[in-house]
Amino acid sequence: MNNGEIQSLLITKCIDAATHSMNAVEKWRMQRRSLERLPSPLASALFHRLLIRRLLFPSLLQAFKYSVEEVDLSGENAVDAEWMAYLGAFFYLQSLKVAGCVRINNPALWPLAGMTSLKELDLSRCVKVTDDGIKHLLSISQLEKLYLSKTGVTAEGVKLLSALKKLSTLDLGGLPVSDMALRSISELINLEYLDVWGSEISDEGAKTFKNFSKLGLLNLTWTKVTKLSNLQSIECLNMSDCTIHSLVENESDQVSLRKLIVHGSSLPEAEKVFSSIEPSCFSFLNLSNTSLSYFGFLRRMDALAHLDLSFTAVQDDDAEAISCIGVSLRHLNLNHTKFSNAGLETLAGHVPNLEVLKLSNTSIDDFAIGYISTMPSLKELDLSKTNIKGFLSQISNEDDVLSLAALQDLKHLARLNLEMNRVTDEVVHVLLDFEELSHLSLSHTLVTDKCLEHLSQVKKLVNLLIQGTLLTNGALESFNPPITVEALDLRGCWLITMDSVTLFCKKHPGIKVRHDDLSEPSVDHSNTSTSVGTAQKGSKLSKLKQSDRKSSLSPYSFKNKVLGKLHIQYAFSSSVLLKFLA
Amino acid sequence: MTKEETVKLISSEGFEFVIDKKAAMVSQLLRNMLSSPGSFTETADGVVNFPDISTTILEKICQYFYWSLQFSSGKETEFHIEPELTLELMMAANYLDT
Numbered sequence: 001m002n003n004g005e006i007q008s009l010l011i012t013k014c015i016d017a018a019t020h021s022m023n024a025v026e027k028w029r030m031q032r033r034s035l036e037r038l039p040s041p042l043a044s045a046l047f048h049r050l051l052i053r054r055l056l057f058p059s060l061l062q063a064f065k066y067s068v069e070e071v072d073l074s075g076e077n078a079v080d081a082e083w084m085a086y087l088g089a090f091f092y093l094q095s096l097k098v099a100g101c102v103r104i105n106n107p108a109l110w111p112l113a114g115m116t117s118l119k120e121l122d123l124s125r126c127v128k129v130t131d132d133g134i135k136h137l138l139s140i141s142q143l144e145k146l147y148l149s150k151t152g153v154t155a156e157g158v159k160l161l162s163a164l165k166k167l168s169t170l171d172l173g174g175l176p177v178s179d180m181a182l183r184s185i186s187e188l189i190n191l192e193y194l195d196v197w198g199s200e201i202s203d204e205g206a207k208t209f210k211n212f213s214k215l216g217l218l219n220l221t222w223t224k225v226t227k228l229s230n231l232q233s234i235e236c237l238n239m240s241d242c243t244i245h246s247l248v249e250n251e252s253d254q255v256s257l258r259k260l261i262v263h264g265s266s267l268p269e270a271e272k273v274f275s276s277i278e279p280s281c282f283s284f285l286n287l288s289n290t291s292l293s294y295f296g297f298l299r300r301m302d303a304l305a306h307l308d309l310s311f312t313a314v315q316d317d318d319a320e321a322i323s324c325i326g327v328s329l330r331h332l333n334l335n336h337t338k339f340s341n342a343g344l345e346t347l348a349g350h351v352p353n354l355e356v357l358k359l360s361n362t363s364i365d366d367f368a369i370g371y372i373s374t375m376p377s378l379k380e381l382d383l384s385k386t387n388i389k390g391f392l393s394q395i396s397n398e399d400d401v402l403s404l405a406a407l408q409d410l411k412h413l414a415r416l417n418l419e420m421n422r423v424t425d426e427v428v429h430v431l432l433d434f435e436e437l438s439h440l441s442l443s444h445t446l447v448t449d450k451c452l453e454h455l456s457q458v459k460k461l462v463n464l465l466i467q468g469t470l471l472t473n474g475a476l477e478s479f480n481p482p483i484t485v486e487a488l489d490l491r492g493c494w495l496i497t498m499d500s501v502t503l504f505c506k507k508h509p510g511i512k513v514r515h516d517d518l519s520e521p522s523v524d525h526s527n528t529s530t531s532v533g534t535a536q537k538g539s540k541l542s543k544l545k546q547s548d549r550k551s552s553l554s555p556y557s558f559k560n561k562v563l564g565k566l567h568i569q570y571a572f573s574s575s576v577l578l579k580f581l582a
Numbered sequence: 583m584t585k586e587e588t589v590k591l592i593s594s595e596g597f598e599f600v601i602d603k604k605a606a607m608v609s610q611l612l613r614n615m616l617s618s619p620g621s622f623t624e625t626a627d628g629v630v631n632f633p634d635i636s637t638t639i640l641e642k643i644c645q646y647f648y649w650s651l652q653f654s655s656g657k658e659t660e661f662h663i664e665p666e667l668t669l670e671l672m673m674a675a676n677y678l679d680t
Contacts, residue, residue: 008675008676008679010646010650010671010672010675010680011672011675011676013661013663014663014668014669014671014672014675015668015672017662017664017665017668018669018672020665023665024665025665027664027665028665028666028668028669031666031669031670034669034670034673035669037673038669038672038673039673039676042672042673046672
C-alpha cells in the first residue's frame, strides 16, 4: 500500500519518529495547520503506520480529516461505529476498506451517507451489515466500487443497489442473490466487474448479463448457471464448481475470452465449450480438478500463456496437445497428475518460453531432469514429492552422475522446490552453480549439516526452507548465510534448540527465522533501522519493511495472543488485589 | 571555500544557510536546479529561496544533507528527529525530493 511506496529515507525516518510512541504522537497531533497541508500519500503512510503500531484510536482519526484519501482498516477488530463517525467526516476520502471489521453494523454505516468523495467501499465479511445498512450507502453518489461479499445482505438489499448508477465493480459473493434481484440491478450499465459466487442465480438470471455491456470480469463460481449467452465484452470468466454446457447461444458463435477458470467444474460437452472460445487472445486456462479425460482441444489454443492442469487425468499422451501451444506457454501446472518422464520428453524443445513448471506429486524421476533442462526460460521449478534423488545410478559404472547438474543450463532459474524428495548433501553441492537461485526448499529431505555449508555460497539466496530435517545446532552456529538472505524456515528441525536459534537471530538481525520454539518471525524493527550500512542495504531494508508490513496486516492470531496475555495479567493482578482487600 | 562550491538556502523568515553544493545535491530538486543548464536563475546565483520552509526545518534539512553524505559513505550514526518537527520535515523532504 502507500506506505511501501515511500522511497525517501528522510520521510521514512520522520514517520518512524512520529510513530515512536504515544508521547511522540501527542507532540504533533495538535499541529492542525500542518496536518491540513499534509500531502495525501504522506498522510496515508503515517496513518497506516500508526495503525500497525497500535497507536491509532478514534479521536486521533480527526487529525487526518483533511489529508487522507485512502484508508485500509481491513481485519481490525476494534473498528466500530465511533471510528466510522470520524471517517465519515473525512473530506477527501476516496477509498475505505473495512473488510472483516466484525463490529461494523448497520448504524455504523450511517456516517458514510452522503459522502461526495467516496469511490470505493469494502465491507466484505462485515457480517452484521444487512439490507438496512445498504440504505445508508445509496446516497454515496460517486461510488464506483462496492464489495459486499459474505455480509448479511439479502436479495432485497441487492435490489436497492440499482440506485448507485456509477458502480463499475460490484462484489456480491456469497450473498443469496436471486434471478429477480439480478434483473433489478440490470440498470447498472457501467458494471465492469461482477462477482456473484455462491448466489442463487440460474440460467434464467444469466440472461441478464447481456445488459451489462461493459462487463469484463464475471465470477459465477458455485452457481447453477450452465449456459451463457454471447457476452461480447467479457474477458475473464470464473465458473469454478459449476456444470458448464455452453458459453455461446449458437454453435457457430465465438466468445473472445482472455481468462477462464473452471476449477472443479464438470464439462459434459467440453469439446463444444472450448471450440466456442476464440483462441487468438485466450491466454489463461485453469482446468484443475476437472474430470476431463480428453485434452485435444488444447491444440488450437496457441495463445495460452498460463495452463493449470493439476489434479486432472492429464497424462503422457496429452503432452503432444500441450506442446502445440508452443512458444506462448509460460506457466504450466501439472501437480498431482499422471504425467511422467515420457510426457516431458514430448514437451522438451517445444516450450522455449516456459517460465514456471510444476510437477509436484508426479511420478517423474531423475531422467526427467534432462528434458527439463531443455526449457531455457524456466524461472520456477516445483519438483516436490517426486521420485527425484538428485543422481542417476549407473549400473555399469560405480560413480553416480548428479542429475540436477543438468539444470545449471537454466540461466534464469530462481525458485526450486525439492521438498519431500530423497535428496542428499552431495546433491545440494550442485546448487552452488545456480547463479540466479533465490528461493530454495529442501524441507523434509535427507540433507544434513553439511548442506548449510554449501548453501552459504549460493550468492543470491533470499528465502530458504529446510523444515523437518536433521540439522543440528552446530550447523546453524557455523552457518554464514549469504548477505541476500531474508528468510529462513527451520520449523520441524527438532534437533535445533531455541538458544541456538536466538543466537543466530542476534547475529543476523535482518533474517526472519521461523522455528517451532519462536512464536513470531523474529525481525526487530528498531534494530534494523539503525544498523543500516550501505545504500544497497538500505534497499534491502525497505523491502524488509514492506514484507514486515504485509505480515503485520494479517496476524490476527498474534494480536489475540497478546490481548489474551494482557487479560491474564489483568485477571491475575485483580485477584491479587482482591486478596489484599480481603 | 569558493563561491562556486557552496549554495545559499534562504528560509521563509529570511535566514540564510550556506552549505556545500555537494550536500545540497542530496536533494533531487536542488540537484536539478543547480545542474540544469541555463533557465533557473538559481543555477547562476547559487541562491535558493524557500518561502514555505521555516528556519527550524531548513536547519534540520541542512543537517540531514550532511548526515546523508556521511551515511552513504558508510558512516553509521543516528539522525535524531524531534517528534514535533516530523510533519513539517516530512513535507519539506517531500518537496525537496530527498
